[in-house]
Structures are given as C-alpha cells and as structure tokens.
Amino acid sequence: MAVYNVPSGVSNILVDIEGTTTPITFVKDVLFPFIKDNIKKYLIEHWKENEFQEDVAQLRKQAEKDSHLHGFVPIPSHVSENDTEKVIQAVVENVQWQMSSDRKTTALKQLQGHMWRSAYATGQIKGEVYKDVVPAVQQWKNLGMKLYIYSSGSVEAQKLLFGYSIEGDLLKLFDGHFDTTVGHKVESESYKNIADRVGCPSENILFLTDVVREAHAAKKAGLHVALVVRPGNEALTDEDKSNFHLVTSFDQIHFPSQQ
Numbered sequence: 126m127a128v129y130n131v132p133s134g135v136s137n138i139l140v141d142i143e144g145t146t147t148p149i150t151f152v153k154d155v156l157f158p159f160i161k162d163n164i165k166k167y168l169i170e171h172w173k174e175n176e177f178q179e180d181v182a183q184l185r186k187q188a189e190k191d192s193h194l195h196g197f198v199p200i201p202s203h204v205s206e207n208d209t210e211k212v213i214q215a216v217v218e219n220v221q222w223q224m225s226s227d228r229k230t231t232a233l234k235q236l237q238g239h240m241w242r243s244a245y246a247t248g249q250i251k252g253e254v255y256k257d258v259v260p261a262v263q264q265w266k267n268l269g270m271k272l273y274i275y276s277s278g279s280v281e282a283q284k285l286l287f288g289y290s291i292e293g294d295l296l297k298l299f300d301g302h303f304d305t306t307v308g309h310k311v312e313s314e315s316y317k318n319i320a321d322r323v324g325c326p327s328e329n330i331l332f333l334t335d336v337v338r339e340a341h342a343a344k345k346a347g348l349h350v351a352l353v354v355r356p357g358n359e360a361l362t363d364e365d366k367s368n369f370h371l372v373t374s375f376d377q378i379h380f381p382s383q384q
C-alpha cells in the first residue's frame with residue numbers, strides 16, 4: 126500500500142480505536158466477553174452506588190427509544206426493594222441484547238467503561254495497540270501535531286485502554302478524547318462539533334478510521350480522511366478504495382515536514 130502524503134496545513138489528528146489503533150479481536154474476544162461474563166455479578170455488587178443507578182437510568186431511557194426495534198428488552202422502574210431482582214435481570218438481558226448487535230449507544234458504552242475499570246486496574250486486562258502506533262504518534266507529536274481520540278467507547282474506556290496498555294501508560298500522547306456524547310461517529314455534525322471543541326478548522330484535521338460510514342461523515346464535514354486497513358477489519362469495496370486514501374500501518378502516513 127502506498128504512502129499517504131498528508132496535505133500541508135494539517136495540524137490536528139483525530140484517531141479511532143477499534144480497527145485503527147487496536148485489533149478488533151481485542152474488543153470482540155477480550156473486552157466484550159468480560160462484560161458478558163461479569164454483568165450479573167457487577168449489577169448485584171454495585172446496585173446501591175449512585176454511578177450505577179445513573180447508568181441504569183440512562184439504559185432505561187435508551188430502552189424507551191428502542192421500543193420499535195426487534196427483540197428489544199424494556200427496563201422496568203424500580204419502585205420498591207421487591208423489584209430489584211426483576212430490574213437486574215432486565216438490565217442483564219438489555220445489555221446482552223444491545224451487545225448482540227454491537228450497538229454503540231452512549232448508555233451501553235458508559236456502563237461498559239465502568240465495568241472495565243477494575244479489570245484494567247488489577248492487570249486482568251491490558252489494552253492492545255498495534256506496534257506501529259506508538260512510534261508514529263511520537264513522531265507526529267515531535268512535529269507539533271495535536272492528537273485526539275474519537276471512539277464510540279466512552280472517554281473513560283478510552284483512557285483505561287491507553288492508560289493500561291501493553292506498551293505502558295500512553296495517555297500523555299493524547300491532547301484529548303471524544304466519545305458519542307459529542308455525537309455519533311456516522312454523523313457529520315459530530316466532526317464539526319469536534320473541530321469547534323479543539324479550535325481548529327475542519328480542513329486542518331486528519332481523521333483515521335476503519336469504518337467507511339465514519340469516513341464519509343468526516344469527509345462531509347471537511348476533514349481529511351485515511352481509511353486504516355488492518356487484519357480482520359471489514360472488507361472494503363472498490364468504490365471505498367477509490368474514495369479514500371488507504372494505509373495498513375501508521376508509518377505510511379507522512380506529513381510535509383517528514384517528506
């Protein structure tokens with residue numbers, strides 16, 4: 126795959142996680158099974174905590190919006206102590222249902238981030254990052270680039286993945302983090318919001334992602350985009366390949382001062 130020569134003027138880089146910095150298999154085979162295996166125990170242990178009650182309230186609101194979807198699971202109100210078991214079971218089933226179709230709702234992602242906290246802190250899970258990521262990002266930082274993460278995973282989940290990574294604490298590499306609270310990744314408005322938040326015109330931002338719909342949304346907002354092709358990522362059509370610059374490794378991304 127060819128080198129991508131980034132146009133001059135780009136000073137900010139926005140980076141996706143799953144399929145871009147990190148193998149999809151890490152998310153599907155490590156992070157998600159942890160949630161499925163531990164959800165019930167977590168709900169019972171954290172039921173009385175304010176943070177958890179807020180998570181349930183958000184899941185319930187999402188469930189109300191989802192009532193038209195096939196197989197959706199409602200979460201009943203918790204009126205008395207007698208309801209606890211019934212509500213816990215509904216939350217378990219709702220989370221399992223959302224995860225079965227890899228939904229990216231903010232409510233689900235917030236709960237997942239909270240659940241992964243102890244697994245990372247105790248070393249049970251370490252965030253995977255492709256080998257080419259850290260050296261390239263360090264070079265880009267040396268060139269004066271600002272680096273931001275934009276993932277459907279909550280900001281807390283992002284910080285856990287990079288803070289407890291197989292390459293150590295990588296958080297100092299990033300200037301900020303965005304999740305779906307800024308808008309969904311397939312909507313072009315989200316990229317305009319990010320450009321506003323970082324105080325940089327869209328045309329000076331490069332977005333790196335594996336997902337074609339995200340690439341189109343960012344392009345529509347005026348960002349430069351490169352599609353990252355990693356093992357196990359979804360296959361691209363010929364049209365996708367002709368619409369975007371493609372890279373298989375971050376070291377194929379060259380800035381004018383490196384050329």
Ligand SMILES: CSCCC(=O)C(=O)COP(=O)(O)O
Pocket residue numbers: 141142143144152156229234237275276277278279282283286310
């Ligand atoms: C960084 S949290 C774990 C991954 C995750 O839950 C997710 O939804 C990743 O989506 P992305 O936008 O990074 O492709």
Ligand SMILES: [Mg+2]
Pocket residue numbers: 141142143144145334335336
């Ligand atoms: Mg991705």
